[in-house]
Amino acid sequence: DGGITQSPKYLFRKEGQNVTLSCEQNLNHDAMYWYRQDPGQGLRLIYYSQIVNDFQKGDIAEGYSVSREKKESFPLTVTSAQKNPTAFYLCASSPGLQGRAGETQYFGPGTRLLVL
Amino acid sequence: AQTVTQSQPEMSVQEAETVTLSCTYDTSESDYYLFWYKQPPSRQMILVIRQEAYKQQNATENRFSVNFQKAAKSFSLKISDSQLGDAAMYFCAYRSAWETSYDKVIFGPGTSLSVIP
Numbered sequence: 127d128g129g130i131t132q133s134p135k136y137l138f139r140k141e142g143q144n145v146t147l148s149c150e151q152n153l154n155h156d157a158m159y160w161y162r163q164d165p166g167q168g169l170r171l172i173y174y175s176q177i178v179n180d181f182q183k184g185d186i187a188e189g190y191s192v193s194r195e196k197k198e199s200f201p202l203t204v205t206s207a208q209k210n211p212t213a214f215y216l217c218a219s220s221p222g223l224q225g226r227a228g229e230t231q232y233f234g235p236g237t238r239l240l241v242l
Numbered sequence: 243a244q245t246v247t248q249s250q251p252e253m254s255v256q257e258a259e260t261v262t263l264s265c266t267y268d269t270s271e272s273d274y275y276l277f278w279y280k281q282p283p284s285r286q287m288i289l290v291i292r293q294e295a296y297k298q299q300n301a302t303e304n305r306f307s308v309n310f311q312k313a314a315k316s317f318s319l320k321i322s323d324s325q326l327g328d329a330a331m332y333f334c335a336y337r338s339a340w341e342t343s344y345d346k347v348i349f350g351p352g353t354s355l356s357v358i359p
Contacts, residue, residue: 159347163285167351167352168333168349168350168351168352169333169349171346171347214285216287218287229275229337229339230275230277230289230292231289231347232289233279233286233287233288234286235284235285235286236285236286
């Protein structure tokens with residue numbers, strides 16, 4: 127089945143620790159995204175990538191880093207510089223610049239990050 | 243900058259009844275896409291319905307339909323024959339069709355829908 131997987135489902139971070147959230151897609155999509163969702167709120171864009179080896183900051187990139195070495199993978203690292211990382215993190219992908227159908231984003235199941 | 247507003251933080255509907263969720267947006271662009279996403283308690287975001295602004299016909303997907311009023315910048319979602327599984331948070335979203343803004347999806351704050359048995 128084609129889709130987006132995120133792991134782990136739950137992640138615990140200690141103070142001063144960097145943690146990495148995994149996002150993999152087998153939809154052959156060019157574009158991938160990371161969002162943060164706080165309780166009772168909407169989604170805020172952290173980083174996005176439209177093509178391999180390229181990515182752009184979103185609205186709340188401080189304290190986060192990403193890489194896009196492979197088309198199917200877009201891991202997100204939450205660094206110790208992110209002072210309030212407790213949130214739900216959603217990864218999404220879209221076909222990208224492949225005609226008008228490319229704009230629809232499809233989401234993974236999410237990762238809940240908690241600080242110990 | 244574009245904005246998306248959902249003025250109803252919470253709504254409820256009786257099972258088998260019809261409910262309409264409101265969404266308004268602000269943009270100066272003429273070509274764009276609008277979406278409704280559903281986020282059930284599992285928190286997976288699921289695409290419910292999609293509308294292309296250049297199409298006048300309202301999109302429908304089974305029990306879900308939209309009322310797209312481009313001049314009024316309104317994009318409401320109607321759920322007919324509501325089912326218990328429809329209980330979720332619903333997000334309205336906007337995406338520009340212009341290549342320079344292609345990457346940005348603007349989400350509204352969401353409406354929490356409860357379905358009463």
